[in-house]
Amino acid sequence: MSEEKKPGAIQEQNSAPQIEKNNPSEWKSESIDKLAGALAKAQSEIRGAQKKSVNPFFKSNYADLHTVIESCMPQLSKNGVCVVQGTDFNRLDGWFVTTMLVHSSGQWIKSSCKVILGPKQDIQALGAAITYGRRYGLSAMAGIGQFDDDGNSISPKK
Numbered sequence: 822m823s824e825e826k827k828p829g830a831i832q833e834q835n836s837a838p839q840i841e842k843n844n845p846s847e848w849k850s851e852s853i854d855k856l857a858g859a860l861a862k863a864q865s866e867i868r869g870a871q872k873k874s875v876n877p878f879f880k881s882n883y884a885d886l887h888t889v890i891e892s893c894m895p896q897l898s899k900n901g902v903c904v905v906q907g908t909d910f911n912r913l914d915g916w917f918v919t920t921m922l923v924h925s926s927g928q929w930i931k932s933s934c935k936v937i938l939g940p941k942q943d944i945q946a947l948g949a950a951i952t953y954g955r956r957y958g959l960s961a962m963a964g965i966g967q968f969d970d971d972g973n974s975i976s977p978k979k
Contacts, residue, residue, distance in 0.1 A: 849930045856924035859900040860963075866896040869966035886956040893963045901925035904963075906955050909933070916947065918954030920962045934958050 850856075870884035870892040884892075890904075897904065905921040916936035923929040934957060936950040959965070 848932065850928045853928050853930060855926040856902065856922065856928040856930065859902050859924055860897075860922065863893070863896040863900040863902060864964045866899075867893050867963065867965060870960065884956075886952050886959075889956050889959055889965055893959070893965055897922070897963065904959060906958065908936075908951055908954075916950070918951055918958055920955070920958035922962050930962070932958060932962055 870889045872882035872884050872888075876882070894904070901924055903923050905923060907919055909917045909919060914935065916938075917933045918936055919931055919933040921929055921931040934954045936947075936954045938946050938950050
């Protein structure tokens with residue numbers, strides 16, 4: 822009996838551990854035709870996320886996570902698409918935010934983004950980085966235009 826191989830699992834072979842490469846199709850379900858059609862309909866109704874929040878540090882406006890969610894959730898839901906976001910951590914690579922779009926048919930697509938922490942390595946920095954990852958992940962997956970990026974908050978002030 823052989824054990825089932827899992828993507829990314831370390832497999833013993835000739836006494837030297839081998840890391841199995843992830844299957845490139847792991848970013849989507851076997852078929853995505855129904856999801857693609859629903860997403861195209863939703864995207865035809867989605868407008869860009871408005872810059873409703875203010876970054877006082879850099880004196881700029883930006884579209885926060887709530888605004889990005891508001892800009893797409895009604896259109897996605899109306900077309901049978903839901904958003905699932907979560908975090909993952911591994912000792913080698915750190916934190917990741919994964920965004921999935923799931924259609925009522927069961928079809929799905931997903932994308933993961935590595936979360937980069939700034940100089941502060943505390944829970945507030947992690948929370949801020951996860952929020953950025955969720956905002957950018959959802960914007961990318963749903964095709965939401967953002968009017969600017971607020972990445973300045975993790976950059977040194979000039």
